[in-house]
Amino acid sequence: MEAVVSAADALRGFAGKRVLVTGHTGFKGSWLGLWLTRLGAVVTGYSDCIPTDPSHFRALDLHLDDRRGDVGNPAAVDKVIAETKPDLIFHLAAQALVRRAYSDPMQTWQTNTLGTLAVLEAARRHGVGAVLVATTDKVYRNDESGRRYSEEDELGGSDPYSASKACVELMCRSYRESFVRDGSMLVATVRAGNVIGGGDWAEDRLLPDLMRAAFGGSPAVIRNPQSTRPWQHVLDVLAGYLMIGARLMAGDRDGADAWNLGPREQASIRVQDLLDAVSAQMPQLKIELQPDASGRHESGLLQLDSTKAMTRLAWLPRWEGEMIERTIAWYRAFHEEGRPISADQLGEYEAGWTQ
Numbered sequence: 001m002e003a004v005v006s007a008a009d010a011l012r013g014f015a016g017k018r019v020l021v022t023g024h025t026g027f028k029g030s031w032l033g034l035w036l037t038r039l040g041a042v043v044t045g046y047s048d049c050i051p052t053d054p055s056h057f058r059a060l061d062l063h064l065d066d067r068r069g070d071v072g073n074p075a076a077v078d079k080v081i082a083e084t085k086p087d088l089i090f091h092l093a094a095q096a097l098v099r100r101a102y103s104d105p106m107q108t109w110q111t112n113t114l115g116t117l118a119v120l121e122a123a124r125r126h127g128v129g130a131v132l133v134a135t136t137d138k139v140y141r142n143d144e145s146g147r148r149y150s151e152e153d154e155l156g157g158s159d160p161y162s163a164s165k166a167c168v169e170l171m172c173r174s175y176r177e178s179f180v181r182d183g184s185m186l187v188a189t190v191r192a193g194n195v196i197g198g199g200d201w202a203e204d205r206l207l208p209d210l211m212r213a214a215f216g217g218s219p220a221v222i223r224n225p226q227s228t229r230p231w232q233h234v235l236d237v238l239a240g241y242l243m244i245g246a247r248l249m250a251g252d253r254d255g256a257d258a259w260n261l262g263p264r265e266q267a268s269i270r271v272q273d274l275l276d277a278v279s280a281q282m283p284q285l286k287i288e289l290q291p292d293a294s295g296r297h298e299s300g301l302l303q304l305d306s307t308k309a310m311t312r313l314a315w316l317p318r319w320e321g322e323m324i325e326r327t328i329a330w331y332r333a334f335h336e337e338g339r340p341i342s343a344d345q346l347g348e349y350e351a352g353w354t355q
Helices: 007-012 027-038 056-060 074-084 098-103 105-125 160-178 206-216 234-249 271-281 307-312 320-337 342-353
Strands: 018-022 042-047 065-068 088-091 130-134 186-192 194-196 220-222 228-233 258-261 268-270 287-289
Touching: 007 234, 018 027, 018 074, 027 042, 027 056, 027 234, 027 342, 042 074, 074 105, 088 105, 088 234, 098 105, 098 160, 105 130, 105 160, 130 234, 160 186, 160 258, 186 234, 194 206, 194 234, 194 320, 206 220, 206 271, 206 320, 228 234, 228 271, 228 320, 234 258, 234 342, 258 307, 268 271, 271 320, 320 342
Parallel strands: 018 042, 018 088, 042 065, 088 130, 130 186, 186 258, 194 228, 220 287
Antiparallel strands: 228 268
């Protein structure tokens, strides 16, 4: 069995490294950019736009090489990779909203599949040694049985977003087996559950919708209160990204694999239970139940088995028990004081993680 890389070693490994983050202006991407710059990495971000207003990325005012371009444009992707010569690419750029994918499947498929292909091809062409591709827990063929899906389970996808990400998984597997068997470029995919945390203002996501409603005075419209999801804090997920990325940069071929990053079983909770927990801390929140009458598929029960990451990486969802409290604290500070407390929370997380 391969040696486990400690959290402290994983973090130290980024100092001075050239890292490209696609989708750096989004929710997870901006948190990752903050963490990488804090670790001393030389970070380039590549995104087509700042996707929301307010924006976590804009609020952070990060000191990195901020570039604009379409990930679906192979020539533009090739240019940024050729110019920056990254040691590692975190590919997060995607159309990541399930309901938007129903209204614009063409854009979803182009961004998620052809965008990933553009990144992989440019990385291979320019000798990038390590690529981590973010996918989703929704890549599995979900039979609603209640069992927890492991990395060896069948891929599927009943909606355009899920299916596009399942195809990304197959694409990355084909690159590992067809083009990079010699280890010249190590490719990992990471399947994470429902990620929450401060600074997410995306449309049609539960926690941002609840925060907008709580501070704006309008009711939050809830479609499926009985659905169960693998909720987890954004820093728990990014800690896994960094641990896997560090292994790829070190040339560890065992890291070039598919990885689940999800909460332990007790943290996969119903939407209703999450609503109750948020309402207990924010009594001003108003809820309006409005069942989805569109007939479009949405999983009722989805859970991940993250045994591989927990045993082979020593990764754990450390803020599992406080993810809701930490998320509300972030939004409350931003609303009441006009400042992001991202760096403060990251410092607290990092101190506890590396002890």
